Amino acid sequence: MTVAPAADRLVAEALAEARSTRPVGPDTPAGPARQRWTGTPVDLAPGDGPLDLGRLLAFSLAARPLRPGGPRSTRLRPVASAGGLHPVNAHLLVGPGCSLPPGRYAYDPLEHRARRRGPAPSQAPAGTVVVLTVTAQRTASHYGHRAWPLLLLDTGHAAAALAMAALAHGHHARLTLDAAADTLTAAAGLPAPGRWSSVWPGTTPEHPLAAVHVTARAPAEPLPCPLTAWGTEPDAAPPAAGPAPSPAGARAGVVLDALCRTAAPATWWRAKAPFTGQEPSLAWAITNRRSAPPPLDGEPRPGDLAAVLAAARDAAPYGPSWCAAVGGPQPGLVTADPSQPETPRRIATGEARPTLAVWAARQTWLATAGAVLLAEGLPDAAPAARIRAEHLAAGYAAACAELTATARGLRTRPVGSWQAADLGAALGGPAGRRWIVHGLAAASRPSHSWSDHR
Missing domain, CATH: 3.40.109 (NADH Oxidase)
Known part of the structure; x- marks a missing residue:
């Protein structure tokens, strides 16, 4: 470009x-x-x-x-x-x-x-x-x-x-x-x-x-x-x-x-469908996808979170990388692992969600969200064409991840506004290399999930 x-x-x-x-x-x-x-x-x-x-x-x-x-x-x-x-x-x-x-x-x-x-x-x-x-x-x-x-x-x-x-x-x-x-x-x-x-x-x-x-x-x-x-x-x-x-x-x-x-x-x-297998139809997921109001407590099951992360990763042929911040007994950052599709791979340890809540325009409910998916990348020196394409791709990927989450009965809410969200620097790396571009909070199944209606 x-x-x-x-x-x-x-x-x-x-x-x-x-x-x-x-x-x-x-x-x-x-x-x-x-x-x-x-x-x-x-x-x-x-x-x-x-x-x-x-x-x-x-x-x-x-x-x-x-x-x-x-x-x-x-x-x-x-x-x-x-x-x-x-x-x-x-x-x-x-x-x-x-x-x-x-x-x-x-x-x-x-x-x-x-x-x-x-x-x-x-x-x-x-x-x-x-x-x-x-x-x-x-x-x-x-x-x-x-x-x-x-x-x-x-x-x-x-x-x-x-x-x-x-x-x-x-x-x-x-x-x-x-x-x-x-x-x-x-x-x-x-x-x-x-x-x-x-x-x-x-x-x-x-x-x-x-x-x-x-x-x-x-x-x-x-x-x-x-x-x-x-x-x-x-x-x-x-x-x-x-x-x-x-x-x-x-x-x-x-x-x-x-x-x-x-x-x-x-x-x-x-374009390709974000999920296959035993989930409900894509049309069902489209009809039932909605941004859930906070709080979004309840960590998704590992298999569900791995599927949602994979949907975000595979949605477009280019775009930022995706990981997720989780809590529980072993808080940290995880990402999708193609070699183990049912289990996210841990890439960092430590509780990140309270910091994410501050970075996301102080949306305090993120501190207890079940998981927070993060699109990250776009260094300071990125050219304009890449900035455009990766923001568009991040929105596209988040939407595909939402549909996958909906098909698995999870609640989601996109998070687009991030300030001073230098994830790479927070993890001890060089500053200005790994910024948060987009986010998607996800929470475990509510009582009225699709599985209740099958």
């Missing part, structure tokens, strides 16, 4: 600030719960074609009603998000073989409808490409200078939600977490990075970060990048008027644009 040195410096400074203990300022308005687009609304009821987009989105990104027949909640969604703010937007690039006619669409998760924004190119690839963007102000409104890493993690969770929903319904999914912002915006029919305000003044900017390509079945041969064909179409319909971001939101947007400034071609890789 080739990135301008200036972008590396800008991102390195922003990452040091996000990792610091400097407190966040007062909250600012988050803005609307979703972007409103001016295109023609289209129903997502089942239609012609083997790929049912309504069902795919209902299982992945749709908000759910507070009660039967009632309004949809901005928080009740089947994908985790820091602070329940849900900044991730989905642009559907629909080709042949889908329940919607080919074209560009923006998805509204509260109405569970699509807005048609423009036509499809004549050579549009089969299936749908979902370009994931973020509205930075949603997260910056509460997290300030710490927002942009959380925006990356949230996008990784959303990418996993789409990919796992596709697999749960027998479809094929592949992802890119390193496509250039110029490529993503051109495909989605959005203004190029840095030009949103001049092209669509008076509207709220979005920043593209990743894409997921879903097809009804696995292709017979390797496919070219599906974004290329869509990039030949001009910008599509703009959104309705919306608020400008706060200074913190604008700053987060600048960092995100710098992270995605690359001349390298996009790397695509195939």
Whole structure:
């Protein structure tokens, strides 16, 4: 991946600030719960074609009603998000073989409808490409200078939600977490990075970060990048008027644009189910996965913890390493061991959870959590492209680990905000080499686990 040195410096400074203990300022308005687009609304009821987009989105990104027949909640969604703010937007690039006619669409998760924004190119690839963007102000409104890493993690969770929903319904999914912002915006029919305000003044900017390509079945041969064909179409319909971001939101947007400034071609890789065997179906796990409220006491059984760690480790072809802090009679850090899949391997001794509670914005309940999975790595000298890819991959891996934990009856809660969390230095190693990127608390089975309903 080739990135301008200036972008590396800008991102390195922003990452040091996000990792610091400097407190966040007062909250600012988050803005609307979703972007409103001016295109023609289209129903997502089942239609012609083997790929049912309504069902795919209902299982992945749709908000759910507070009660039967009632309004949809901005928080009740089947994908985790820091602070329940849900900044991730989905642009559907629909080709042949889908329940919607080919074209560009923006998805509204509260109405569970699509807005048609423009036509499809004549050579549009089969299936749908979902370009994931973020509205930075949603997260910056509460997290300030710490927002942009959380925006990356949230996008990784959303990418996993789409990919796992596709697999749960027998479809094929592949992802890119390193496509250039110029490529993503051109495909989605959005203004190029840095030009949103001049092209669509008076509207709220979005920043593209990743894409997921879903097809009804696995292709017979390797496919070219599906974004290329869509990039030949001009910008599509703009959104309705919306608020400008706060200074913190604008700053987060600048960092995100710098992270995605690359001349390298996009790397695509195939999604795979995070678990197999005797667990319930992936669809069941998706339906029942929720962030559990604290406390999350009760250490998971060794076999369950090993499976969850392995799911995080194996989710993506790259990303940070994963370990877990445990308590009990022998507290310490453990990791998955391919040679002993039922037993985590101990890599450090000593009680780490109280320190983790301080590092995680003083969330004191972590001190007694059953286990705390940790994605760790990203040294101070990491280039911008790696920082982007590994944060996205960490969110993706945490989502896959959550589904595995849910299938085994465990309770989980993602932990995305970490300050001064230099795990390597705390273990006696050199400073600035092994930072905590993401976390996932896990606790032993509640009384209403899946095994009670088999």
